[in-house]
Every structure is written in structure tokens, then in C-alpha cells.
Amino acid sequence: MNMKNVRVRFAPSPTGPLHIGGVRTALYNYLFARKHGGKFILRIEDTDQTRFVPGAEEYIIESFDWCGIRFDEGVINGGPFAPYRQSERKSIYRQYAEKLIESGNAYYAFDTPEELNDLRKKQEKEKKTFTYNTVERKRLKNSISLNKKEVDELLEKNTPFVIRFKMPENEMIIMKDLIRGKVEVNTKTLDDKILFKSDGMPTYHLANVVDDHLMEISHVIRGEEWLPSLPLHVMLYRAFNWEAPEFAHLPLLLKPEGSGKLSKRDGDRLGFPVFPLQWKDPVTGEISTGYREEGYFPEAFINMLALLGWNPGDERELFTMDELIEAFSIERVGKSGSKFDPEKAKWFNHQYLIRKSDKELAELFIPVLKEKGVEVKPDAVVKIVGLVKERVNFVHELWDQSYFFFISPAEYDAKAAKKRWRPNSYEQISRLKEIIANIENFSSENIEDVVKKWIDENELGTGAVLNALRLVIVGALKGPHLFDIIALIGKEETLNRIDTGLKILGGKNIS
């Protein structure tokens, strides 16, 4: 593989939000470019004016920004091959289509969409599929079946036309794919694809080949859905007499349930986001949630995506972007599609979360606390986060694991109370309250020492006393080390919670 002057591109169509399959394609391109010291280009393929969706391009750019995927050239930052939006390159495509006509590799076709649709329907009834191919083109309305005079007349009268590729009749095309190896197709199974539409815009096939050539793209890394049109693209390079780039077709990301390509429309139906960022459909107003909004860290999201279809060949699973760049290679991309496991995605986030410093997490958690109407000193939040971060996958889950640090129990878990609030609990906890009230050094360790000593001296059951105490302090049998909680909420709050607990729980069980 020629690794000099690596130039790769990601070329989305701005027809809506980018789904994670697209993000992964972009990621692999990015990793490949960085790995080989090449350039990564963002080109917008908006040749279908009817499918334009407002906000889609902005969404795509914001997504990559969030992911930490950076472009060297493209619609964001320009570059030597500007413009990078195909609608702005409109004027350059026609001449290339005409070059192909001149060289006998393409032809004008005047059939209307309606006529072709009718043909399709007719053949469908006969259980056949209509294809505009080497056989059919002879009896359709085009510059092959018509004589030159007829064609000139039609063109002069501004009859709408398209330009089609003239596929050779019977020729073996041998192609190389970096992931799949040799792929062979006979041209007789292919059709005369439209290269240039009657609205004056090129189709994807023409535009992508012309632009990739003009932009000196060295490797085309794209989704497997493009593999069936690879022969056409290879033939186009040949017809232009251009050197073709290397190709790599990435396996698809599949729906987790059943099978099939993950699609934009899958949305929230699946119980996990398929988009990096939240997307609000400009027409229906429908909102699809994104990984960012669900609380995923971009590093975790990228890490998870990178391992979906690629692996380093050893047993490492956690990678920073730089480590991914270092480890990545196209050869280690798998051939088969992958469903992805939402559970494992959470695990990745957990791994990144527990690796963050308590201070960093506290800063992320404080806004959540504010929303809950809780004002606490940042120092305390840092300590609390340190105690509970192992228990959660997301920052927003910290609240569930730590609310009892901030608010005293309003009620007590009924099951826990039944199990742990015994007839003698009231008396034991009342006595314990006096012990705690007299503790001067209110550190977790010291409180633990004093309380355990008291339990020993009075020959009480550690489990019985401490569970009852936890119930009173937390409101349920959960949470981190009890004495850490007590030390953090402080003596006054502890004593208050004991009083409340005794009042509410005490009466119930004494009778």
C-alpha cells in the first residue's frame, strides 16, 4: 500500500442526523489519516436538492466536534481544493460527463422518469426486473439508439436529458478491496447508471469519482453499502484514464434486535441512542436522543465505536484517541457486520467515569445538584463523588447513589425496616445516639472505633446495630461505608436523623 500522501475523506449527505455507523466510518478514516500522517477531509455531498434537510450539516459538524474528530480540510476550515460542498461545485461536473460522451463511455438519454417507471412496472408484472443495460438501451430513447440528427434536435429543443454510463457488454472487472481482498464482477450484470441528472446536478457516482480525483484522495474508506457500486466507480476511473484510489468497504453496523442495517429511523425505539447528539426533526418536531444527552463521555463513545468492527489484535480494550491512532490498521477491520451491545456501551462509560478524578466528576455533578436544588460546598461533593463513583455508569446516576448525603430520609424502605428494625432497635439506637453525641473527633475512623467498641462492650450484634443505624441515617439498606456517610453529614445532622428515625420507626415495632 502506498502510504505517501494519504488523503481520505468523509463525505456525508446532509439529509438528517448522522447515525453512529457514519460516525464510525468517519472515525476509521480519521484514524487512518492520522496514523499515516495524512489529511482528513470533510466533503458535503448535497447533489440531491430535494433531500436537503436544514440543520443537518451543522449537526454533522457539531457531532464531530463533540467526538474529538478533527478535519484538516473541508467545509469547516476550507483548504486548497475548495469548495468542499458539491452544490457549490456544480459547474465542474458537466464537463466531465461530456468528456465521457466524447470518449464513447457515456451517452445522452431522453427517457422520462415516467416512461422508465412504466417499464419497471410492466416488467415487474412479468416477474422480471427492468434494468437500463446493454440490451435495453438499444430500444430506449438515447444517443445510442437515435441517430446524430435526432439527438442534436432533441438537445437543441432543450429536451430534458440525463447522461448515462455506457457499461461494456461482457467484461470481467477485477477489483481490490483492502478489507475483502479480490472482488470480481462481470459487467453484464451491471446497468447503465445515470451520471448526470436532468436537473443539472451529477449523481453520487459521478460526483464522488470526480471529486475524489480532483481532491487527490488516496483511499476511499466507506460503508459496505457502496460495495455493489464499486465496479461502476472503477469503470469510471478507467474511462477517465485516472488512477483509482484504494478502496476499503467497512462492514455495516446492524440493529441489535434481529438483523439489518442500523438506520436513522431506528431512533429511540431500540432503547439506546443511534445518534451522537440529540436531533430534532425540523418537519415533524420529533426528538431523537443522542449519546451526549444520555450522559456518555465522548471518549467512551469513540472507544466503544472503534472496537465495533476493529480490534487491535491483543486484549486491550481501553484506548485514548492517540492510542487508537497508534494501534489502528485497516487490515484489522473485520469483514462481518456487528450489532452492538448497549450493556457494553455502558461498561465503557463506567470505565471512563471511574478513571476521572473526584474533582473532575464533582464539577460535572454540581450542576445536577443545583437542578435538584441542593447547594453544597464543592469540597464535600468531591468527597461524596469519590465514595460512590464506582457504583454508576453515568454522572446523572450519581444522584441516586448519593442523595442521602444531601437530604435526610423522609421515609424508610418498608422491606428494610421490617427486616432490620427489631423490637430492641429503638432502645439500642437511643443509647447509641448518646454515644455519638459525645464524640469529639468526628472523623469516619474515630466514629467507627467508638461505635464498634460500644457494641463490643455491650455484647450487641454488629449487624443488628449498624443496619438499624443505616436505616435511620440513609432511609434504606444501601450506600457506601456508613461511617463515611455519618462523618460527612456531620454530628448535628446525624443526631437529627436518629431522632426522626426513632420517632417514626420506634412506635411501629414496640407494640
Next chain:
RNA sequence: GCACCGUUCGUCUAGCCAGGUCAGGACGCCAGGUUUUCAUCCUGGUAACACGGGUUCAAAUCCCGUACGGUGUACCA
């Protein structure tokens, strides 16, 4: 229908190109241990080469076929 691509534990995957391993790891799940609780953590377990032929002393690995799945088959990308 036709063309192309694919198929290893439930999921992500290693191993395949250069045949010889009890088919390895991770997530999940289950069990045990640690713990005053829950969670974490530790230990162990669970579970796969789609099927059928062939080549070979030996096949997950090479070849052929079948099945199943996917993609494509638009004046969409």
C-alpha cells in the same frame, strides 16, 4: 429474481492469509469469597467454529457445495 458480501460463545471478538492450541479475551449471566447494607472488587463457572462434502497423518483454518443473513438493484446518497 439477479449481483455482490458475509457466517467462531447471547453480544463484541482473537485464532484463519503461512492447517497441529483443552478454540483465548471482554460484556452479560450464574455461583462462591470479601463487606454492617447495596454496589464495587476478587475467584470460579456458563457458552461458539452454520451445515454437508472434499484435500490432508491432521481442518475453525485450504477447496467445493448448501443453508441462512446482509447490502445493492432510484434522475437517493
